[in-house]
Structure formats: C-alpha cells, structure tokens
Amino acid sequence: MSIQKKGIQISMAAAGRLLVGFVLFYAIIAAGFSIVFLRKIENDARYTQEQQLPLVLSQNRNAIKVERLASLARSIYLAKDRELERQLQLQTHVLAQSFTLDENDELAKGVQDVGAHVKKIVAIREQIRRMDAGSGIGPDPAIRAELEKQALETYQNAMRTTDKLSQAIISDAAVLAYGMSGDIQRTAKMIQIAWVIILTLPVVTAVGAIYVVARHIISPINSAIEGLQSIDRHEKRAFKLRRPLFRELSTIYEAIEAYGRVSSDLLRTNSILQALSEEDGLTTLANRRSFEKRLGDEFTNALQRGTDLAILMVDLDHFKSINDQYGHQMGDTCLKMTANVLRSVCADRECHAARYGGEEFSIVFPDCDLDNAIIEAEKIRLSLSSLIIKTSYDKVVRITASVGVATIKSAKFETSAQLLENADRALYLAKHSGRNIVKSLPSSGRTDLKSITA
C-alpha cells in the first residue's frame, strides 16, 4: 500500500471555510443584485408615475383641448351672431392662452395661430355685418362674397392647424407609451436572466459539493477501509491509494500505511519464529515435535483414505564413539551429512524426514507398503554406509546406521504413537541383530517383539 505523492492538497477545514465563504459571498452578491434590480424597478415605476404618466396625461389633456379649440373655431365660423361670436371668442382666447402653461412652444404657437385665425373670422364677420347694416352704400355682393371666401379660407387654415396639432400630440403620446412599455419589457427581461442565474448557481454549487464529497471524502474513506480489510486478511498485494485532496484524509492514509507495514513485519517475524520452532537448528530438518505432528496428520489421512503409511527410524551406530574419538564437531558433521542423505530421499519421492533426537532420525512415507519401505530403508542404509567423511586431519570417518521399519497395515494400530513405538521396537531389533541392518517386526509384531526383548 502506498500513497501517491503528487497533486494539490488542501485541508478539509479550509475547504469548509472556503465553501461557507463562497456561500456568504454569493448570498451578498445575490442580495445586492436583487436590491439593485428591485431599486431599478422601483425607480422605473417612479419615473413612469412621476414623469411619463403625467406627460402622457398632459398630452391627452392637450389633445382634448385642441379638439375643443377646433370645435370653438367651427362654432364661431357657423355662429353668424355677434353676441355668440363674442362669447366663443373669449373662451377661445383663454383656452388658447392656457396652452402657454405647458412647456411646449410649438403647440403654444400653433394654438396662438388658431386664436389669431378665429379673431380674423370674427373681424371679417363684423365687417360684413357693418356692410349689411350699411348706411349710405348698400352691400356690394361681390365684396361680400369675397369676404365670405376669406372667412372660409381662414376657417380652413384654422382647421388644418388644429388637425396638425392633434396629429403631433397623438404621435408624441404614442412614442411615449411605446417607450414606457419598452422600458418595462427590458427591465423584465433583465430580471428574468438575473434570476435564472441566481437560481442556477446554488444548484450547480450543490452538485459540485456533492461531487467533491463523494469523490474526495467518501471514496477515499472507502479505499482506506478496503486497505484496512486487506491488511486484516494479510493480503500481500500492493494497493495503491490515490493521494487524497484533503490533508486530514492524507493523515488517515499514512496511519493505515504504517499499520500495514507493522502488520506485515509482525507476520514475517511470526513466520520466522514458527519455522524456528519446528526446525532442528543443526540439520535444518523438522524437529521431533513437528515430526510427531506431521506423523499424526499423515496417520489420520491414511486411515481415512485406507492407504498404507510407513515410518523409518534411523539410528547411527556407535555415534558416541565418533564423538569421543573425533570430537563433537565431527559428530555434528556426521549428523548434517546424514540429514542431507535423508533430504535427498525426500527430494525424489514424497516423504518427510526429521531429526528425532540425538543421533536418531525418522522418515514418514505416505502411501507406502512394508516392502517398499524396506527397499527405501535399505537404500538409506547403503547411502549412509558409503559416505566418506573426512576430518580436518584428513582421516576418513565411516558411519553406519540401523533402521527400524513399521507400516500401518503390517499390524493393527490405533494411534500414530503405537506405530512409532512399533518402528522403535524394529530399530531395537536391528540394534540387537548386530547393527547396520534394516529390521521390521512381523505382523504379529508386538508379541514377537516381547519375546525378543524378553
């Protein structure tokens, strides 16, 4: 297990603070925007209420007044009555002057023109009336017709002017109204876009936060747990932990890594200790304790499978005299050589060799009957007797061994210990038969053996 060392890394607390900061910042920005927009709407509404609406209303009022002015002019033209003309003209005068109250010079001027036209019509009519009532000269039809024609022309001029004014006012009002609706539309559009953004951002942020939590917190924690489990299972495979984004998780990873290391160290030490406890220090063959365990296992297997099982007990002859004569070092060498011979036997076929104690060795042959076992025993005996062991003074030392053989099927054994005892007795028989010989007990072994010992 190892952690990649590259890539940026931040602390989870810092990331949290960053997120909170962002949320606050965002809230302020959103609030700011909202306030700005609401202000804008408010201002627009106020502007419309205070500036544009009165303007539209005043245009409307002026349109009605111009209409009224036109109808006054029409009435005056049609009146042909001195008193009525005067009444109407006074009204026209005040009405025309009232236009000067608005700051619209063009309109005021047009209206004054209409006022002048009206005055002229009244003057012409007055002239006609004086002619009609004429003292001395009678009314000249030609002049009268000419005057009437002038009055008509003046009236038509006045009407043209009022029509033009009405037109101008109406289009002004239309332009204003169009502008107002355009302003409202633009603001609405802007607010729509702003709110889409304002509402989208938190969703994106939330999705981003969930992604970060899933990828950089939950997933690393899961791999950490997996790492711990694999350590528990004593798995050897190297497992790669991605370097986490958050520093806190990195600390956890390092702890797991250290734990994994310690754990595997312990495991190794354990296995070494175990090997040491099952091995003979000098020959590195299995020791007596592990041999007996092995024998027990093989004995149970053989009984279950119904196969035969052979054991050989090999004892070096006159070993004490070798020790006495050549020293313990030489004795150890002889033991090591013997172990090598037994080991080579087990390299060729399945068997388990062990140093049983002192100069006594033992071998288990699974699935091996008595005849084969005796053959193997003979091979071992011959191999040992043909060994030439040289001392440091170039003296040659020869060894021989006595071998006791026992198999499960050669008698009836209930435990491996009985089998072992049987092999021991066979060895005893071999020692008493003059050594350097292979012996097994006959099938009625134990009683025979008794008789032998007796």
Next chain:
Amino acid sequence: MKTMKVVAATIAVLLALVGAVRADELKLRIATEGAYPPFNSLDASGNLVGFDVDIAKALCLEMKATCSFIAVPWDDIINRLEKDEYDLIVASMSFTEERARRMEYSASYYRSHSAFAGDPSRFNDISPAALKGFRIAAGSNTIQSEYLQKTYPDSKIALTKDEPEAQRLLQAGEVDLVLADSIDLMTFLQSPENSKFDYVGDPVTNGFLKSSAHITAHKGNTELIKKVNDALDQLRLNGTYDRINNAYFPFSIY
C-alpha cells in the same frame, strides 16, 4: 424585568393613543374667499358656491372628513389661518415664495394665467411705457397687484378688496384696465353688459403671471397636505375633477 414592564406599558399607552386618534373622525374647517366667481362666491341665499367650493367638498368626501366652510375676506385669509381659525384654505391660492414661508402648499389643482381687460379700442400695447399714467385695478394681496407694483411703477395702481370690486371700478370708468386671472375675467367679460370690454394685448407669457392654484394648510402640517394631495390624485383619477371642471368651464383648466 422592570425596564421590560415600563417599555410594555409605554407601548400599550402609545397603541391606545394611536387607536383613539384613528377612531376620531377627521374634522376640517375650510376657508374660502366667497368673492371670486366662478371659483368661489356667495349665492343669493348666502351659501358658498363655485369651483373651489365643489373641489373642497369632493376632497372632504374623498378624505372621509366632516368639513365646515367659512367665507373670509382675502386680505385676512392668511392671517386667520395662522390664528388657527380654520385648517385649510381652498381659495384659488396661487404660489409665491413669500406665502410659502407662511403656509404649507398642496399640489396645484388648476393652472391659469393673468390678463388685462379693458376697452380694446383704446388699448393694444400693454407695455409699462404705453400704460404710463393710466389707472389699473387689481385685487390687493394678489400676484397681480404685486406684479403691477413691481412692473408698472408709472401707472396708477388701484388695489381693491376683491375682484368684483376691481371689475366695478372698470365698469364705472374709474380705472382704465384690470389685471386679473383670465378665467375669472372671462366670466366678467361674457356678461352682455360688459360687451364693450375685452382682453387687451398679446397673450401674457410672462412667467410671473402664469399661476397655479393650490390648497394651503398651517405651516408644518405636511400630514394633512399629504392627505389632500392623495385625495386630489383620486379626484383626478375617478373623474370627479373633470365633472366639476365641466360644470364651470368649457375646457379643462387643470
């Protein structure tokens, strides 16, 4: 805890007071001149009538106020407001800086301008030079009298207690011209016995003589003025204003 109790008690008392004030119906005393037809005048039976009076009544209705009316001579009308004899003046009061220092002004409820009236065969030019030595009448304490005294120092200015008085002087030939509000003059000129008079001179476009009429209240009583303004807006919107306007004038004077 003690402070809490005091605060709670104070709040309770304040609420009770607000409730009491709310419960009180708005009562308004309204003054007008009663000598300024067709805006305000006394009819044969002594009742106040006219455009101003109708507007004032409509405002009272709109503000759900109970109103009493009183006719006050123009010269006294501001003084007596200051003596708190009434709450509002609805008397075609035009705006001047000087008056605005003494009273609280509403938004305007009509606009007008001034004009000279006289014998059109005698006068055409109304410049101060042309009117040198002639007698001109105007109501005292009006924007017209102020304007005359300032602009026509070489003319003989006759100040009258009200507009009808000035018009009588013109009829009697005691003055040559009257300077007055054009709408006010129209009513005068329209009556048959005044047919020899007419508006004189070019339309007066002088900014000073353009005027707007307002409702006024005690200096500082902005609360009442706000109510009046809101009610005025309502009259404009619900058509009441136009109905009153049309009863008096052939066109909108707003």
